[in-house]
Amino acid sequence: MLTASMVVMGVAALVVAMSWIEGILGGMITSSTDTIGHVRVADPDFVKREQLMPMYENIADVAPVVEAAAAIPGVTAAYPVIQTGAAVSAGDEFGDTFGLVVGAPEPYFSETLKLEKYLVEGTWFTGDPNEFILGERLAKKADAEVGKDVLLIGQTQDGAMSPIKGKVVGIIHSGTAAFDQRAFVPLAKAQYLVDIPDGAIEVLAFGADRHAAAGIRDAMKADPAFTDYEVQAWSDREPWNALAGIIIAMQGILGGFVVFIVGLGIWVTMMASVLERTGEIGVLRAMGLSRVQTVLMFVFEAMLIAAVGGVFGVLLGAGPAYWLEVNGITFGEDLTQNIGTDMVVRPVVYGDMSPSVAIKGFLLGLAMAIVGSAIPAIRAALIQPVEAMRARR
Amino acid sequence: MTRRTLMTLLMTASLGLMLPAGSLAQDAPPEPPDVDSLLKGLEHNLNFESRTAKITMIIANPRRTRTMEIFSYGRGLDESSMEFLAPAREKGTKMYRKGDEMWMYMPTVERTQKISGHMLRQGMMGSDMSYEDIMGSTNWDEVYDGIVDGLVDYEGSPHWKVVLTAKDDSVTYPKRVTYIDQKTLIPTMQELYALSGMLVKTWGMTDVQEIAGKQYPMTMRIEDKLKAGTYTEIKTSELKFGVEVPEEVFSLRWLERS
Numbered sequence: 001m002l003t004a005s006m007v008v009m010g011v012a013a014l015v016v017a018m019s020w021i022e023g024i025l026g027g028m029i030t031s032s033t034d035t036i037g038h039v040r041v042a043d044p045d046f047v048k049r050e051q052l053m054p055m056y057e058n059i060a061d062v063a064p065v066v067e068a069a070a071a072i073p074g075v076t077a078a079y080p081v082i083q084t085g086a087a088v089s090a091g092d093e094f095g096d097t098f099g100l101v102v103g104a105p106e107p108y109f110s111e112t113l114k115l116e117k118y119l120v121e122g123t124w125f126t127g128d129p130n131e132f133i134l135g136e137r138l139a140k141k142a143d144a145e146v147g148k149d150v151l152l153i154g155q156t157q158d159g160a161m162s163p164i165k166g167k168v169v170g171i172i173h174s175g176t177a178a179f180d181q182r183a184f185v186p187l188a189k190a191q192y193l194v195d196i197p198d199g200a201i202e203v204l205a206f207g208a209d210r211h212a213a214a215g216i217r218d219a220m221k222a223d224p225a226f227t228d229y230e231v232q233a234w235s236d237r238e239p240w241n242a243l244a245g246i247i248i249a250m251q252g253i254l255g256g257f258v259v260f261i262v263g264l265g266i267w268v269t270m271m272a273s274v275l276e277r278t279g280e281i282g283v284l285r286a287m288g289l290s291r292v293q294t295v296l297m298f299v300f301e302a303m304l305i306a307a308v309g310g311v312f313g314v315l316l317g318a319g320p321a322y323w324l325e326v327n328g329i330t331f332g333e334d335l336t337q338n339i340g341t342d343m344v345v346r347p348v349v350y351g352d353m354s355p356s357v358a359i360k361g362f363l364l365g366l367a368m369a370i371v372g373s374a375i376p377a378i379r380a381a382l383i384q385p386v387e388a389m390r391a392r393r
Numbered sequence: 394m395t396r397r398t399l400m401t402l403l404m405t406a407s408l409g410l411m412l413p414a415g416s417l418a419q420d421a422p423p424e425p426p427d428v429d430s431l432l433k434g435l436e437h438n439l440n441f442e443s444r445t446a447k448i449t450m451i452i453a454n455p456r457r458t459r460t461m462e463i464f465s466y467g468r469g470l471d472e473s474s475m476e477f478l479a480p481a482r483e484k485g486t487k488m489y490r491k492g493d494e495m496w497m498y499m500p501t502v503e504r505t506q507k508i509s510g511h512m513l514r515q516g517m518m519g520s521d522m523s524y525e526d527i528m529g530s531t532n533w534d535e536v537y538d539g540i541v542d543g544l545v546d547y548e549g550s551p552h553w554k555v556v557l558t559a560k561d562d563s564v565t566y567p568k569r570v571t572y573i574d575q576k577t578l579i580p581t582m583q584e585l586y587a588l589s590g591m592l593v594k595t596w597g598m599t600d601v602q603e604i605a606g607k608q609y610p611m612t613m614r615i616e617d618k619l620k621a622g623t624y625t626e627i628k629t630s631e632l633k634f635g636v637e638v639p640e641e642v643f644s645l646r647w648l649e650r651s
């Protein structure tokens with residue numbers, strides 16, 4: 001009973017912890033891949049020196065690339081995107097407010113980034129080419145208001161100073177720096193800003209979900225239309241590929257720790273059981289039970305307890321995990337607004353109670369039983385029948 | 394005299410005949426001029442009281458080449474203005490420099506921007522020439538200490554090699570190695586170095602013509618050595634010195650006047 005309780009508690013703790021980790025990091029990756037695309041097509045030289053943002057390494061004629069990307073099986077949408085830095089000013093004075101300008105077709109903003117739901121002031125794009133939508137934090141820094149003009153001074157692909165002017169029609173508040181410190185502008189406006197009249201810096205392609213990325217990437221790489229370009233799934237790109245590794249590593253460390261602790265508990269309870277049943281073991285050994293059979297008997301017994309305990313553990317852990325999935329935990333905007341603009345970290349982070357978490361929790365419960373029962377089982381196998389009979393009172 | 398000794402003497406004589414006469418006669422090399430007088434001559438050519446000119450600026454990088462037409466006005470060392478005439482994207486853009494300050498009018502947004510801070514180090518209109526390069530004084534004798542490092546052959550004509558070291562490290566180029574044409578006193582080539590000693594830019598001046606008593610390079614070529622495969626060529630035409638330039642051209646008001 002004590003062993004079963006140990007397993008139930010261990011598996012329940014594992015299920016909650018794993019769903020939490022998958023929720024935090026998995027959610028961060030899912031949100032980020034909405035921004036960076038499940039698969040990206042870009043100039044190979046741009047990819048090599050991406051940190052320097054070499055805008056001259058662009059896709060000069062982007063329409064055929066978008067068309068080819070959209071034709072790849074599994075691709076649900078493909079958008080040309082330009083991202084560049086600019087000084088933002090709303091009044092007569094030029095301030096020192098800098099923001100990231102994102103230029104793309106409207107469906108990228110509304111359907112993929114789903115920014116419309118974060119609108120807190122003004123309206124969504126109406127189709128006027130001179131309309132801008134600003135993140136709330138950027139708007140505040142630049143003193144920009146809905147209905148007023150805002151000036152963005154960036155650079156052309158050649159490094160020349162380049163200004164664009166537009167009217168702020170809406171302000172969004174998402175709670176994450178990745179959106180709230182950006183200016184969203186129509187693609188044509190961004191093309192003028194960086195002086196790439198028919199081009200873009202990258203084409204972002206999307207599949208059904210982020211797990212479709214590898215298949216889409218491989219199909220693109222096999223397509224001659226993409227020979228001159230670098231095609232990358234989100235998981236090929238830093239820091240997201242590192243993040244995927246971190247999820248696996250964290251789950252491994254956490255799993256190992258819980259297995260060790262619960263295994264230790266099982267070891268204690270099983271040792272007590274072996275000591276209590278020394279006489280019984282002696283009788284069984286005297287009746288011809290081999291040492292291997294003795295080991296297997298105890299391990300099997302532990303696994304049986306772990307299997308039953310694992311099921312109850314999963315059920316017990318699923319409750320809090322589901323609560324985390326529905327309600328989440330609020331990190332607060334002080335953290336998410338200052339974490340940088342590369343990662344999309346939401347202020348409220350939700351758990352992810354998936355079937356894989358339940359299966360992993362159950363299997364780790366069995367692993368705990370094997371680890372915890374191994375030494376007591378060997379100890380039982382080493383008992384001599386005569387000594388066991390003598391010890392029996 | 395052995396046969397071997399004779400051969401040695403003949404070979405020595407033959408080698409002697411192949412050497413230029415000068416090396417045997419050893420003409421006395423020209424006395425290096427005083428660096429200040431060299432720089433004064435250079436400044437006489439490049440500086441002016443007033444000037445107007447049409448400039449064609451070719452900005453090339455490995456991906457594309459752009460050509461810009463500019464009309465330029467200058468008054469003394471401290472004031473200059475320019476208006477971009479082409480291409481369409483840049484047409485109407487104006488710049489005004491007064492001393493260490495510079496403003497740019499951007500017609501597409503109808504705004505005047507003061508160029509300051511980090512923007513000064515950016516290439517003007519994406520060229521290899523920064524705003525700082527334009528604003529930098531050509532009164533080199535005030536900014537640099539120099540030595541004349543001899544008379545050297547540069548692209549077939551004798552040039553004084555002058556090494557200029559800044560009196561104050563805060564200048565854009567703390568070291569300049571300048572090849573000044575002995576005849577025209579024009580710096581045919583300048584190598585501009587950063588404080589670290591790294592070659593940052595080269596600045597060539599060619600196609601020298603005599604205009605109003607000055608030798609003036611009608612073509613300049615600037616290469617930013619920190620960028621691969623880029624250059625900017627500036628071709629001057631319709632150059633006039635000593636012309637009367639309307640006062641309003643050197644004002645912020647002029648920038649926003651269409």
